[in-house]
Amino acid sequence: MKREEVFERLNNVFRDIFDDETIVVKEETTSKDIEDWDSLEHINLVVAIEQEFGIKFNMNEVTSMKNVGEMVDIILTRVEEK
Amino acid sequence: MKELEYPFDVNYIIKNKRKIRKELLLKPGLLEKRIAILGGSTTSEIKNMLELFLLNYGIKPTFYESEYNKFYEDAIFGNEELDQFSPDILYIHTTNRNIIQYPTMYDDEKTVEEKLNFEYEKFKKIWDKLFSKFNATIIQNNFEYPYYRLLGNKDAVDIHGKTNFVTRLNQKFYNYANSTKNFFINDINYISSSYGLDKWANQFYWHMYKYAMEVPAIPYLSFNLANIIKSIYGKNKKAFVLDLDNTLWGGIVGDDGVENLNIGPEVPSGQVYTEFQNYLKEYKSLGVILNINSKNEYENAIAGLNHPAGTLKPEDFIIIKANWNPKNLNIKDIAEELNLGADSFVFVDDNPAERQICRDYVEGLSTPEIDVPENYIKIIDHNGYFEVTNFSKEDLKKSEMYKDNAKRSQMMATFDNYEDYLHSLKMKAEIASFKPIYLERISQLTNKSNQFNLTTKRYSLADIEEVNKDENYIKLYGKLEDIFGDNGVISVVIGNIKKKEELHIDLWIMSCRVLKRNMEFAMMDQLVKKAKERNIKTIYGYYYPTLKNKMVSNFYDLQGFTEISCDEQGNKTYK
Numbered sequence: 156m157k158r159e160e161v162f163e164r165l166n167n168v169f170r171d172i173f174d175d176e177t178i179v180v181k182e183e184t185t186s187k188d189i190e191d192w193d194s195l196e197h198i199n200l201v202v203a204i205e206q207e208f209g210i211k212f213n214m215n216e217v218t219s220m221k222n223v224g225e226m227v228d229i230i231l232t233r234v235e236e237k
Numbered sequence: 238m239k240e241l242e243y244p245f246d247v248n249y250i251i252k253n254k255r256k257i258r259k260e261l262l263l264k265p266g267l268l269e270k271r272i273a274i275l276g277g278s279t280t281s282e283i284k285n286m287l288e289l290f291l292l293n294y295g296i297k298p299t300f301y302e303s304e305y306n307k308f309y310e311d312a313i314f315g316n317e318e319l320d321q322f323s324p325d326i327l328y329i330h331t332t333n334r335n336i337i338q339y340p341t342m343y344d345d346e347k348t349v350e351e352k353l354n355f356e357y358e359k360f361k362k363i364w365d366k367l368f369s370k371f372n373a374t375i376i377q378n379n380f381e382y383p384y385y386r387l388l389g390n391k392d393a394v395d396i397h398g399k400t401n402f403v404t405r406l407n408q409k410f411y412n413y414a415n416s417t418k419n420f421f422i423n424d425i426n427y428i429s430s431s432y433g434l435d436k437w438a439n440q441f442y443w444h445m446y447k448y449a450m451e452v453p454a455i456p457y458l459s460f461n462l463a464n465i466i467k468s469i470y471g472k473n474k475k476a477f478v479l480d481l482d483n484t485l486w487g488g489i490v491g492d493d494g495v496e497n498l499n500i501g502p503e504v505p506s507g508q509v510y511t512e513f514q515n516y517l518k519e520y521k522s523l524g525v526i527l528n529i530n531s532k533n534e535y536e537n538a539i540a541g542l543n544h545p546a547g548t549l550k551p552e553d554f555i556i557i558k559a560n561w562n563p564k565n566l567n568i569k570d571i572a573e574e575l576n577l578g579a580d581s582f583v584f585v586d587d588n589p590a591e592r593q594i595c596r597d598y599v600e601g602l603s604t605p606e607i608d609v610p611e612n613y614i615k616i617i618d619h620n621g622y623f624e625v626t627n628f629s630k631e632d633l634k635k636s637e638m639y640k641d642n643a644k645r646s647q648m649m650a651t652f653d654n655y656e657d658y659l660h661s662l663k664m665k666a667e668i669a670s671f672k673p674i675y676l677e678r679i680s681q682l683t684n685k686s687n688q689f690n691l692t693t694k695r696y697s698l699a700d701i702e703e704v705n706k707d708e709n710y711i712k713l714y715g716k717l718e719d720i721f722g723d724n725g726v727i728s729v730v731i732g733n734i735k736k737k738e739e740l741h742i743d744l745w746i747m748s749c750r751v752l753k754r755n756m757e758f759a760m761m762d763q764l765v766k767k768a769k770e771r772n773i774k775t776i777y778g779y780y781y782p783t784l785k786n787k788m789v790s791n792f793y794d795l796q797g798f799t800e801i802s803c804d805e806q807g808n809k810t811y812k
Contacts, residue, residue, distance in 0.1 A: 168252065171252045171253055173255065174259070195282070198446050199251055199252075199254075199452065203248065203252045206248045217445060
């Protein structure tokens with residue numbers, strides 16, 4: 156899977172979760188950039204992303220990802236492992 | 238909304254909850270309720286999901302949510318915010334994570350017993366305290382099984398086992414529930430088993446976020462909870478409308494002939510239908526009414542229902558529509574004949590096209606997405622259409638009552654003059670102040686009546702008990718009996734005395750079973766009599782229009798009242 160494709164699918168998940176069609180996620184996007192992205196919503200986001208890509212994050216990953224770019228790194232590794 | 242009925246797509250709901258919420262908030266006539274969630278673990282998503290399912294049932298919740306794991310403190314020591322919130326419902330979301338004193342192998346029997354009582358008393362104290370403070374309904378989780386068994390199978394049997402401990406603690410909760418009104422158990426023990434305990438107890442979610450179950454399981458929990466709440470507020474379904482061919486039996490009676498239908502113990506596919514018929518028949522004991530809606534010749538339908546291996550017989554049904562009319566029209570006819578709203582029905586049909594048409598054309602109808610016959614029961618059951626909260630003895634006789642009504646209609650047809658017909662019924666009314674034995678039924682009636690309901694004010698059992706105790710109310714119930722049977726309590730009037738000589742009628746309802754029997758005039762006579770005894774000078778009546786109560790828009794005019802005001806919403810005041 157290409158990095159661009161991951162971004163595109165990820166972007167759709169974000170738009171659904173936050174019900175905002177204007178969201179465009181980039182490498183450096185963090186929770187500060189999206190109003191409703193708090194720690195509680197982060198859980199739902201993780202669940203939805205796991206579903207979308209058929210993967211599971213481990214605990215360290217969930218707590219350590221600093222921005223969307225790092226999230227995409229993990230997704231790509233997981234997808235390749237499959 | 239189909240997306241919020243079982244079987245639902247959890248990922249869709251979690252991903253689209255904001256969109257779904259927005260859409261549901263547009264529904265007219267939402268009933269507002271205040272719900273306090275007192276949690277022993279994270280409750281955020283439980284609240285969000287509960288909101289969706291309740292909105293789908295026409296209930297708009299506002300929430301109070303305790304701080305993380307502050308259920309005990311909030312209940313026992315109080316909390317100003319909670320006090321001011323004045324909840325209608327208190328939901329205590331605790332799980333086996335909130336059990337502090339589990340037994341150990343070192344404990345003797347007495348110590349285990351003490352631990353059990355310690356845990357139980359902790360909760361009992363919470364409930365008693367909340368009941369003393371709030372005029373509210375409490376919903377309490379029982380406990381799910383532990384996710385590991387130190388003693389293996391003996392964990393269930395031995396008093397030192399956690400599984401055994403949880404089972405005994407749950408039993409104590411049930412005893413409390415059985416002896417306490419306005420207290421209900423949210424059975425997460427069952428829901429977690431049905432969902433799959435290993436998945437439910439996915440410890441990732443506990444350690445990461447302090448959720449006591451995995452996030453994808455939350456919709457199942459919240460749905461289960463929403464079913465209890467909608468039932469308390471009288472939003473249960475009341476009746477089945479059932480297809481015949483390939484729904485109640487295998488095969489098509491008109492083509493295959495009765496003798497070739499698939500039903501009975503001989504073959505597996507026949508057993509499935511027998512079991513489904515048995516399941517439906519059990520609902521009669523809950524007061525759920527069975528009806529038929531089938532594209533068939535009437536004779537063939539009856540012949541099929543008389544199949545010797547079938548357990549449902551023609552007399553088990555109130556209305557049988559076996560014809561070639563569109564099914565959505567049949568459902569509307571059935572609703573009209575029974576005097577029920579279309580939203581009271583569950584339509585069961587194996588044909589997805591028929592389901593879709595009826596779903597599209599009959600507003601409020603529930604149409605479960607059944608698939609293969611062996612799943613019919615599971616899918617209907619898990620939808621919680623008929624969740625039992627307040628069961629009154631009248632429910633046992635409901636089917637008979639509807640039958641009596643059908644007989645009355647037949648008899649009416651034999652009279653030219655309506656007055657003569659009324660005389661022939663030899664009606665006997667009993668109108669009196671509330672009595673304790675009827676309070677349950679009275680509360681039920683205030684929540685179920687939509688059409689003959691002047692103010693559509695809903696009263697929980699707790700509310701009715703309050704009114705009953707309060708001397709500033711005149712409260713009447715009416716029962717009606719005739720040659721065909723006893724209709725039970727069918728009308729309720731509550732008047733509030735203000736300034737010593739004014740009576741304000743807060744509630745005036747009557748069951749549609751007894752429309753056009755002049756019962757309302759008898760009730761009014763009695764009310765006026767009672768008012769005179771209390772030296773009331775003026776009686777005020779109110780009519781608040783809803784989508785369903787148009788039939789009583791001129792009720793007070795007919796009773797000889799004078800309209801004194803009418804606002805833009807059509808809310809009228811009479812004197």
